[in-house]
Amino acid sequence: MIxxxxxxxxxxxxxxxxxxxxxxxxxAQRVYFANHSSHLDFLVVWSALPAYVxxxxxxxxxxxxxxxxxxxxxxxxxxxxxxxxxxxxxxSGTAAGRDAVERLVQAVDEGASLIVFPEGTRGDGAEVxxxxxxxxxxxxxxxxxxxxxxxxxxxxxxxPKGEAVPVPLICRATFGAPMRLREGEDKPAxxxxxxxAVMELAPA
Amino acid sequence: xxxxxDPDVLRLLLIVLGLLVVGSVAGQALRGAVRTDxxxxxxxxxxxxxxxxxxxxxxxxxxLLTGGIGSVVMFALVSFLALREFVTLVASRRSDHRTLVAAxxxxxxxxxxxxxxxxxxxxAILIPVYVFLLVPTSMVIAGDTERFLERTATIQxxxxxxxxxxxxxxxxxxxxxxxxxxNALLLFFLVVVVQLSDVLQYxxxxxxxxxxxxxxxxPNKTWEGFAGGVLSATAVGTALWWATPFPPAAAAxxxxxxxxxxxxxxxxxxxxxxxRGVKDYGTLIPGHGGVLDRIDSLTFAAPLFFHLTRFFY
Numbered sequence: 071m072i073x074x075x076x077x078x079x080x081x082x083x084x085x086x087x088x089x090x091x092x093x094x095x096x097x098a099q100r101v102y103f104a105n106h107s108s109h110l111d112f113l114v115v116w117s118a119l120p121a122y123v124x125x126x127x128x129x130x131x132x133x134x135x136x137x138x139x140x141x142x143x144x145x146x147x148x149x150x151x152x153x154x155x156x157x158x159x160x161x162s163g164t165a166a167g168r169d170a171v172e173r174l175v176q177a178v179d180e181g182a183s184l185i186v187f188p189e190g191t192r193g194d195g196a197e198v199x200x201x202x203x204x205x206x207x208x209x210x211x212x213x214x215x216x217x218x219x220x221x222x223x224x225x226x227x228x229x230p231k232g233e234a235v236p237v238p239l240i241c242r243a244t245f246g247a248p249m250r251l252r253e254g255e256d257k258p259a260x261x262x263x264x265x266x267a268v269m270e271l272a273p274a
Numbered sequence: 275x276x277x278x279x280d281p282d283v284l285r286l287l288l289i290v291l292g293l294l295v296v297g298s299v300a301g302q303a304l305r306g307a308v309r310t311d312x313x314x315x316x317x318x319x320x321x322x323x324x325x326x327x328x329x330x331x332x333x334x335x336x337x338l339l340t341g342g343i344g345s346v347v348m349f350a351l352v353s354f355l356a357l358r359e360f361v362t363l364v365a366s367r368r369s370d371h372r373t374l375v376a377a378x379x380x381x382x383x384x385x386x387x388x389x390x391x392x393x394x395x396x397x398a399i400l401i402p403v404y405v406f407l408l409v410p411t412s413m414v415i416a417g418d419t420e421r422f423l424e425r426t427a428t429i430q431x432x433x434x435x436x437x438x439x440x441x442x443x444x445x446x447x448x449x450x451x452x453x454x455x456x457n458a459l460l461l462f463f464l465v466v467v468v469q470l471s472d473v474l475q476y477x478x479x480x481x482x483x484x485x486x487x488x489x490x491x492x493p494n495k496t497w498e499g500f501a502g503g504v505l506s507a508t509a510v511g512t513a514l515w516w517a518t519p520f521p522p523a524a525a526a527x528x529x530x531x532x533x534x535x536x537x538x539x540x541x542x543x544x545x546x547x548x549x550r551g552v553k554d555y556g557t558l559i560p561g562h563g564g565v566l567d568r569i570d571s572l573t574f575a576a577p578l579f580f581h582l583t584r585f586f587y
Contacts, residue, residue, distance in 0.1 A: 224362065230371055237361070238354075
């Protein structure tokens with residue numbers, strides 16, 4: 071119930087208009103990946119999904135932020151059922167990196183859809199930073215997994231980095247065409263293709 | 275006594291209901307009558323607009339019937355939504371964030387609190403004087419000098435148009451007018467004349483419009499539409515004199531002033547949209563665009579009508 075409340079609060083605050091460019095929303099398992107510029111981002115993506123899809127969708131979030139303090143831990147754990155990963159894990163090949171990918175794979179195997187922000191950190195909204203490799207490793211482990219790019223517009227103005235009170239501007243969430251890891255596609259090519267898919271959805 | 279007990283208010287609301295029914299029936303009838311694709315698109319838009327009118331009329335009636343505080347709250351919400359559309363559209367920088375937070379959560383509620391408190395002295399100067407000083411101060415504290423004057427002016431302008439000017443509409447309810455009816459009728463007069471003027475200008479423009487007034491700002495506004503709309507809305511305003519404190523000639527003059535100010539407001543807001551390269555401020559109201567698209571005329575007409583009434587009655 072707290073989740074539903076927060077979802078509607080986020081929608082009201084961001085006045086988000088949601089567009090599905092390719093197909094209407096459905097409850098197929100997939101990974102939604104989006105550009106990242108504010109703490110409200112995952113709430114907006116999450117609240118843009120129909121309620122029956124939302125219950126099966128878990129955000130992937132940074133453990134260093136969400137494990138700090140009881141309220142955050144509770145929110146992340148009980149309300150959003152976030153998959154928490156170590157951010158430093160971005161460096162692939164390390165033990166922490168393998169552990170992070172393993173957690174994602176495990177969540178996928180349990181049937182969850184995921185929301186990820188492959189930039190790894192919040193940007194200024196002007197451009198989309200290069201993606202971290204976690205998304206690629208997840209796809210190598212589960213190649214049949216479907217990905218869907220999401221572009222969030224204007225959220226950097228609603229709640230920029232370092233601010234606590236959001237300005238209630240009108241935002242836009244655009245859901246794009248599903249994609250998969252291609253056979254033989256290497257890491258840089260795949261990550262760049264995924265990043266381009268997000269940027270393509272930006273309003274002109 | 276509340277607006278609900280006033281037979282004139284109910285009579286007027288019934289007239290509006292009648293107009294809505296006539297408009298909807300006409301819209302449905304037109305659907306079968308048009309042949310061309312362009313005609314069909316126009317009729318579909320008219321029917322969308324009628325849905326928007328039903329929605330807005332219902333909200334407005336509710337605001338009137340819940341008395342003073344209901345209207346204040348409703349107009350405060352309208353201001354909030356309009357300001358949000360305005361700020362979304364204009365350029366702002368990261369360093370404006372806290373000033374914008376204050377605009378939405380401090381200045382806007384404060385202005386309407388003053389309306390509710392009937393504190394005319396501060397109501398009339400809060401935004402033009404104190405906010406005018408606070409906005410640049412707050413932006414200077416943020417320390418970003420890039421396009422400084424432009425950014426302060428933009429926020430100030432948004433607050434003036436969307437909040438200050440619009441708040442004159444509910445302020446009519448507390449105006450000290452020497453008559454024995456409800457001031458809700460004044461608010462009703464203003465809103466009906468402004469909106470009818472918009473509608474009638476649209477209707478006259480669609481049917482007879484030839485020569486555009488300001489082709490670079492708004493190609494759909496024509497001299498024919500302007501003259502027909504203003505004159506017929508003035509006629510309606512005059513015909514409503516029995517529900518105002520004004521004699522017929524004064525009702526006509528005030529309705530005319532409202533129409534002219536409203537026209538200026540519509541054109542000004544259109545120029546801002548044109549500059550930013552958009553057609554509408556938003557998508558909240560079916561067929562009409564955003565909140566600001568619907569209240570653009572009202573923001574200019576409300577202060578003028580308020581002060582004319584305050585001065586003469």
